[in-house]
Amino acid sequence: MIFVLNKNKQPLSPCHSAVARKLLKTGKAVIHKKYPFTIRLKELKYSENKAEFRLKIDYGSRHTGLAILNGSKVIGLAQIHHKTSIKSNMDSRRAMRRTRRNRTTRYRKPRFNNRKRKEGWLPPSLQSRVDNIQNWVAKLQKLCPLTHISYENAKFDTQLMQNPEVSGVEYQQGELQGYEVREYLLEKWGRKCAYCGAENVPLEIEHIIPRARKGTDRVSNLTLACRTCNEAKGTMTAEKFGYPEIQKQARIPLRDATLVTATRWKVYNTLTEKGLEVECGTGARTKMNRIKLNLPKDHHFDAICVGASTPNKIIFKTNSVLHIKAKGRGSHCRTNLDKYGFPRGYLTRQKSFFGFQTGDIVKAIIPKGKYKGIFFGAVACRKTGYFDIKNKEGVRIGQGINHKYCNILSRADGYEYATEHLEVDGIPPTTEVIGILP
Structure with missing residues (x-):
């Protein structure tokens, strides 16, 4: 299905790809956006959308x-892949900043006591x-x-999961009984048997310290096991069964679940603002x-x-899924540092060169020379006007290519795109990268 806009860029009901292809060939529509693929009609005679x-x-x-x-x-x-390196990058910046204060340079007072956070602030x-x-x-x-x-x-709710009895009978009974705790354990133990690592088999909730040995029903004492391991373990503890590390892993907090719990109402409030x-x-x-x-x-x-x-x-x-990977729009730091924190190179403050920006997806048609041919990929811009092109794996496939040979396919928007084809009528799924940022 292809997204469709009218002449005034108002959204209409999506159409089949064959219909979009016909409209483009007959000149009744133009390509409005590459990712996700969208066409724009040239005439206003098409009716407005009435579907939900x-x-x-x-x-x-x-x-x-x-x-x-x-x-x-x-x-x-579609599937959004969130950035997971923000905290580590900020920790690295903070370490570099604090080491500079300890050198024999001018003293910079720390400013963290002077800063105020707005209401509803969240960590970056x-x-x-x-x-x-x-x-x-x-x-x-x-x-x-x-x-x-x-x-x-x-x-x-990790507190209620550790002590299910505090919430009363209503929490443990009803139409969705058993789903909350089981889903928590599936996420925590990677949807496989904690002992033999078996996947894609029926898993049972199992006590690390059995009830016969005064083990409790707390979630920190629960894990997942296949039927074979559960019967072989019997009334032994996980340590006596030969898996002492299981007890340590059970105590590790589920970080991902905490992140979702901390931001779920913030996301809800932003959605309600959409009208x-x-x-x-x-x-x-x-x-x-x-x-x-x-x-x-x-x-x-x-x-x-x-x-x-x-x-x-x-x-x-x-029959496809659009994978959207958040990459950002570049680095705030304009100086490259070595492993000791000393500058080894400086980045230009100019972002656009000859109408191109680093990260744009381009098509380069090179008529002669070492790189003669047609190249698709992300461009790395230089002030001289001779650019580098990287393929979907991030490997440089063209170096020193004149900007006159490059044509824009998609502007850099801070995301990397890939299409995964679902299995339809026996056709195995494949993955095709359609956009990439360096």
């Missing part, structure tokens, strides 16, 4: 799944996840006439819907199953 489209969001700390549904029809799938590593979702919801609103949003407001009706769902309901629909475990498939609005039967109108 629902955007479903499966929020996760590392990946967020997106799905666009029109009733029971799935017309678009968490705010980045919120911004990614906010930006892509805004982008999709401009490309598709969305009418509703379904959002998985997931919560892993659309927002439906909230839980992770337990998402899993229950996914099992009923017999879908594999993945973030874009989880997004289809978010909320009570999930239909009993779905029809896929798309």
Whole structure:
């Protein structure tokens, strides 16, 4: 399915790729955007959209799944890959800054006591996840006439999981009984047996210290095991069974679950500001819907199953998933440092050269010379006008290419794009990178 805009850049109902191809060939439409692919009509005679489209969001700390549904029809799938290096980069910057104060240079007083944080402030590593979702919801609103949003407001309450009895009987019983604790354990133990590492087999909740040895039902005392290991372990502890490291790993907090819990209401507030009706769902309901629909475990498939609005039967109108990887728009630091913190090179403050910017996706047609041929990739700009081109693996495939031979395909927007084709009619899935940033 291809996104369609009218002459005034207002979103219309998406169309089939064959229809979009015909409109482009007959000159009735032009390409408006490459990623995601969008066409714009040249005439105003086409009717306005009357269908309802629902955007479903499966929020996760590392990946967020997106799905666009029109009733029971799935017309678009995507997955956002969040940046996970923000904290380590800030720690490195802080270490460099503090070491400079200890050298025989002019003294710089620390300023952290003079700074005030605004209400609702989040650490940059968490705010980045919120911004990614906010930006892509805004982008999709401009490309598709969305009418509703379904959002998985997931919560892993680690305190209640350690002591389930404090919340009473209602927490442990009902239609979704058993889903919350099991889903927590599946995420924590990597969806495999903690003892033999078996995957894609039925897993049972098992006590690290058995009840017969006065073990409790706390989640820190629970793990996952296949039937064979569970029966072989019997009433032995994990340490006597030959796995002393299991007890240590059980005590490790689930960091990803904490990140989602800390930012889930911030994401919800940003979604309500879009002016659309927002439906909230839980992770337990998402899993229950996914099992009923017999879908594999993945973030874009989880997004289809978010909320009570999930239909009993779905029809896929798309056979691909757009992977969106957050890369950023460059580094704030304009000086390259060596491992000791001393400068080894300086970056120019100019960002655009001859109409190109580092990270733009270009097509270079080189008529002669060492690199004669046609190249597609991300461009690295230089002030001289002779650029480098990198392929999808980040390997330099062209060096010193004149800017006159380059044509823009897509402007750098801080994201890297790749398309994963789903298995349809026996065709095995493949992955095709359609955009990359250095």
